[in-house]
Amino acid sequence: MAFTEKDVDYIANLARLSLSPQETKQFTSQLDKILSYVHKLDELNTESVEPTAHILPVNNVFRADEPKTCPNAQYAVEQAPELINGLFSVPKVIE
Amino acid sequence: MTLYAKTAVELLAMMRRKEACAREIVESVFQRIEAINDKLNAFVALDKEGALKKADEVDRKRAAGEPLGELAGIPVGIKDNLCNHTHPTTCASNILQGYNAAFTGTAVRKLHKADAVIIGNLNMDEFAMGSSCETSFYGPCKNPWNLDYIPGGSSGGSASAVAADMAVMTLGSDTGGSIRQPASLCGVVGMKPTYGRVSRFGLVAFASSLDQIGPITKTVEDNALLLKVISGHDTHDSTSIDTPVPDYLSLLDKPLKGLKIGIPKEYFIDGMDAEVEQSVRAGIDTLKKLGAETVDISLPHTEYAVSTYYIIATAEASSNLARFDGVRYGNRTKNPSDLKELYYKSRSEGFGDEVKRRILLGTYVLSSGYYDAYYKKAQKVRTLIRQDFTKAFEKVDCIITPVSPTPAFKLGEKINDPLTMYLGDIFTISINLAGLPALSVPCGFSGNGLPIGMQIIGKTLDEERILQIGHVFEKNTLFHKEKPALG
């Protein structure tokens, strides 16, 4: 299945990236090449293989339910490019 | 020898003997940085004031006989993707210009606690995506052995700075070879620890299931020292391993007699760089002379590693980098007319081409209808790659391979050919997929004077053994003593 500019448009939209026509063209050809290479994996029969999501044999890592006020909260909030009344400002959102 | 050129172990001894103080060392290192950083572009942020303040504190503590940390007074540089509260952390990206870390990550906190002197942030490929340090927003970092060549990546700045004596030791991060490959190409020692050995809390994520922080140093001794400081269980990282950390430095002197080294045939292939093969084979011979034996092994799924890696790493990256949206921090486009414009413009202005390429690829392999064919398939092949190593380690104590198929290449040589660039990671990425520790040590030079590294891969949590091997090798070779002829 060929990888097309339409595919790039679709994923660029999902990833919230705007691409110029030239970029779209370039990424299409590069990703097409990479994906063709990646299809090498199809050579392997993996039907009975369990996928690896975690490399570690670690389970059940928990935290106790004890509240802590973060001393860095204010500093973190102040990194915002635009605040209104302590809120992170974004252009008007219509629901 | 000037102070800046010494190792951490040497400098600590000098300070103990009162032959040097922390301030002198830090000043010496800054002199070096001021003299040559413009040529190399290794540091992207410096904190001379903070460094001198810390050096004075160390000197005062020492004079007062107060207890000192294990790295007291040692100038350490950190990769630009490690959070150090109130200091810039930009991942060499435009999207994080002006951002100061909102907290201190665990590895950096451990540096502070060990009384290390943090001198600044090191150049890297943008968001650690690259193998050449050319995708940095700050421009490429250079290889100190030849300024026309790349230092490797993504921790290019971390390796370049150590090789050029601008830092005594540095921290890098390794997702697919990003510590080992630049260490190899710059002729220094680099370790990717076992996944989970060093906390990732405070490391800006590229690919969460692969990322590890690790040390880049001038010697294996220094590497052992720094690794011990940054390792250990962390309650802030659910994927951190709860196993005690050995005192690697004091355990280094173990003879090689009886050591079984696995030589995987898939890592010595036709068409690979002859000088690289020669140097690595010569390195293995040295170890054999010192009492080790070699065993021919096979890691049959090696040829699938690049595909597997680029699916998993980009998928995770596409999600990890989604948070850069111009709302809470980082680049925000000027006067967005609506939400859509805020997102699309802030992100498109903020990210460079390689990052966009990987976000797109990662988004694609996770998208509806493709998940099973790509992501799930890659996770399954990841299992096969792990199993290759598990089987191999039933027969051997370590595996030795080249780090990079070639020595450093020229700036600009591969930047427009992503697939070729990705294929250069062939010898390092399987180790990340399997979560194993691996060390890169200098083992030779190419005909045109560029360093070549040898990779020693260990069993899970067996950093101790690969450091011992590296240390014995280093004691019996001179490659690590060579210095680039910089002004």
Next chain:
Amino acid sequence: MEFEAVIGLETHVQLNTKTKLFCSCPTTFGAEPNTQVCPICMGHPGVLPVLNKQAMEYAIITGLALNCEISTFSKFDRKNYFYPDLPKAYQVSQFDKPICGKGYVTIVDNGVEKKIGITRAHLEEDAGKLLHNEAGGKSGVDLNRTGIPLLEIVSEPDIRTPEEAYLYLQALKNIIQYLSVSDCNMEEGSLRCDANVSVRPKGQKEFGTKAEIKNMNSFRNVQRAIAYEIERQIDEITSGGKIVQETRLWDADRNITLPMRSKEEAHDYRYFPEPDLVPMVNEQSYFDELKKRIPELPYPRMLRFINQFSLPQYDAEMLTNDKSLAEFFETCTTLYDDPKIISNWILSELLRELNDRKINISQCTITPGKLTDMLKLIKDGTISGKIAKSVFIDMCETGKTATQIVNDKGLTQISDTSEIQKIVEDIIAQNPKVVEEYKAGKEKSFMFLIGQIMRATRGKANPAMVNEMLRKALD
């Protein structure tokens, strides 16, 4: 043609842990914007999540109470989408290995028992709040709520009527409140519900095209919105139209559902396993241990109340809807041996007091001991039922016991025959005209005379005695 509705509900319940799901920020409601935050829940670069064990336990306990299969292996996944209230641009949720699998909730509709299936219940983190119309016509984001643990409970499409939907939610809420794992307050947003509604001709097996209804802020609104939506869909179909799959918002002011204004994105959430969190692997023995913490639940308790106390179903249901009320009632029954009388007093006088004062039973001065002491005063004739009602109000206000109030105000019932006889005679003497009317057959006049006697005794005369003695004196 006759139509049938097919309804499924997705209910988000905020678990009332002290801290968020993946960081230690407090979860208190109503703090200043962006004050209960940290780099982790704000999605700053370099942060990592660590799971709150209490949240997992609450999810398991809830699952057990909803008769769910609990997963011995469960994991988290990332659900990727961009929205300003979602700082990481992914929500940590559960995709293919939810903590709770299939279960059911029992409802009783007009005396008929029905089981509504639960498809699954999974843990996820809440999003922040997007506030509209801030300065300059912009929107603003408050992240205090971000990361609060949610349990999303998905029902099977087993619900057929708006009433059943209401009953399901009521039953779910009652169970969860019994478990004390959530406040289930729809106004404060600690319980949120979306409805999937479709209709089909009766007898047809296939589902019709569904609409998802959002923005309902009370159980009654859910019921109304579904009722409206069913009617709308039937109208649409019978007039030759087609149902489009869409999200519609309930407009409570106009009592209608409307399509969302913003163009909906094609959903492609790109779920994948959350690499920053490790799986939850638990054994059956652990679930058995947690099961011991589950109290008797509302439905079985209601059945027991009917059997054990011979209460009508209405009383049993009302009493068991609220755990503390049910407990209050049960304590009373150990102190006074007439469950129906106790139930009457709780469901009428006590509930009225609680509603009037907008308090719950634990904040009220009435204890089971105080209530039953008062009932004993009625029974032994010290006060009449009518006086008791005013005594009860006094008890609520002052916190005094019934005996104290009766003594202080001299409210003891007059049961002395000669005393009552004297008053009866006085009243007869004072009202000759009325007496005549009574004798002429006007029964109302009798009641007037009773009233006069009670007034003369300030209500304290034993009503039964007054009745009997007046009758005797007149006949």
